[in-house]
Amino acid sequence: MSTFVADRSHFEHDSMPPPVTAAGRTSPTAADHTADTASSIDHVAEKAVPAEKLSKRQKVKRHCARFWLWWLIGTIVLLAILLPILFKVVLPAIVQDIVSKQEMPVKGGSLIALSPTELRMTLKTVLDTPLGADLDPINLYLYNKDTPQYTPFTNLTIPGQHVKGYTEVNVAEQTVTVSNGDEMIKFFNKVFDQEEVELSVRGDTTVRLGALSAPAHIDKTVKVKALNKLQGFAVTNLQLLVPANGEGQNVRTTVNLPNHGDLTLGLGDLGLNLLSGKIVIGHVTCKNVMLAPGDNAIQCNGNLYFQVLFDSLAEIMASQSSALMTGNLELGAQGNSTTINGEHIPYVEEVLKTKLLVTRVPIGQLVADVITSFTGGDINIADIVPESLNSTLIESMVNHWSAYDDMPGSGNTNSTTNAMAARKRDAAQKKKVVTRDNDMVKRNMMWTMLKMGMAMSKR
Structure with a gap:
């Protein structure tokens, strides 16, 4: 019986002895049980290892991978709401703000009278934009801001432009129509009297930023340097014509008509009355007057009314008293008519009729000019x-x-x-x-x- 007694001294008390067969060997069932137990122990050990912590990016990626469909639907809905607001509200507001901030200074140009209802105009201005853009042609209406009701007196077309940063805009020569004569006269009156005249412009255009576009409204009042009452007007030369020329004119004179502005002004043929005090002592016509910025020497031909001079000598001398005390003669010039090809130009004529230009001519210069008139011949002053x-x-x-x-x-x-x-x-x-x-x-x-x-x- 001692042969079949198993030795249990090497087993732990909490372990179960494997079953033993009659031959003294461990049965297959017991071995399998031992292997399963070891595998279970290893599995428990693996689960006890803590999981690796995910980064924020990985979490977002995993979240999007799980809920991508919902995010897609939400994005489509959001764009459907925001894009119309962007294109119809935000972009036009940005474009309008940029356009409204443009100063549009007048750097040059011309305003040439052609007929009672037409002018020829050119213009130079500047646009300054923070980004490149294309502008559609602009039909720009010119008006007087101080007129209660918006009443443009003419309009000017600015061709399409590509602008980026500081950009000069040159409006080529074009013929424009006077749409309101009274407002044009009002504007020209300010051009004559003021050092700087306010010119208001209004128009609409489309600003294109690549494939995007937005409408823009222009309503600006810019300041333009003007004639400032032709300060500096002077008679620089006077020559008596004896005998009178073929047109019956007996005097030729050169006057300085200064243009203190930036625009070249074409006024046509100017008829000027010559005055001493309030007495008209002559009349001259200045042909095709073109006033470029700066001084302009204009030649005029006409007549001195000698009979009036002698008949009104006492009154003339009285009106000259203050000028005579300084060795000068005072001479006035006032607009009488303005014509082009025989047609009167009311928006210039009506203005100049109300303006009186006064200059003082040194007597020494006047005497020298008169004497020079007879230097080349036998005729002298007494002959006339x-x-x-x-x-x-x-x-x-x-x-x-x-x-x-x-x-x-x-x-x-x-x-x-x-x-x-x-x-x-x-x-x-x-x-x-x-x-x-x-x-x-x-x-x-x-x-x-x-x-x-x-x-x-x-x-």
Whole structure:
């Protein structure tokens, strides 16, 4: 019986002994059981190892992989809502903001009268955009902002442009129609009077950003340098025509018409009345007047009304008193007519009729110009003045200046001899004294002209 007793001394108390067969070997069932037990122990050990932590990207990726269909549907719905807002609200608002911020300064151009209802225009301006864009042609309407009701007086077409950053825009020459004569006159009146004139423009265009496009509205008021009352107007030359030319004109003069603005102005044929005070003493016509920016020497031909000069000599001399005291003659010019090919241009003519240009011509320059008129021939000033008028002229001058000399404190008498003696004393005194008062200047000028008259009468 001791043969079949198994030795259990090497087994742990908590382990089950494998079944033993009669031959003393472990049965197959017991071995399999032992292997399964070991495998279970290994499996439990594997599950005890903690899982690897996922990154945010991996989590998102796994989330999208699981719910991609829902995300696709949500994206489509969101785009269906936002894209119309983007294209119909946001983009147009951005484009309009950029357009509204454009200053559109006028850098140059021209405004040329062609007829009572037409002008020829060019324009140079600047656009400055933060990104490249294409502009459709713009029909730009010009109007006066201070008119209560929007009333354009003409319109100008700006061709399509590609703009990017600082871009110069040149509007080529085009003929435009005057759509409202009263508003055009109002605008030209401001151009003449003001240093800077406000010009309001309005129009619509389409701005294209590649495949995208948006409408834009333009409503701007820009400042344009203007004529500033033609300050600097001057008579630079005067020539008497003896005999009169084929058109019956007896005077040719050159005047300076300064243009202080940036636009070249074409005004046509200007007819100007010449005035001394309020008396019209002549008329000249300046052909095809074109005022470029800066000074413009314009030649004019016409007539001096000598009969009016002599008939109104006393009144003329009275109106010249302040100018004579400084050694000058004051001459005024006022618009009479403006024509092109015989047609009156009302939007220029009506403005110039209300404007008076005044200049002072140094007597020395005037006398030199008159003398130069006769330098080349035998004709002299006395030839164009009848003897009776010449005598009247000298007598009027003597009486006028003698009255002045008889004023208290003048130190002179009615005697021409005494007056001449006084003039000699004054001449001697002038060698010692550089500056004299206005009375001396006036007397110098008076007697110089008187001696010229006396010389003419002797001839």
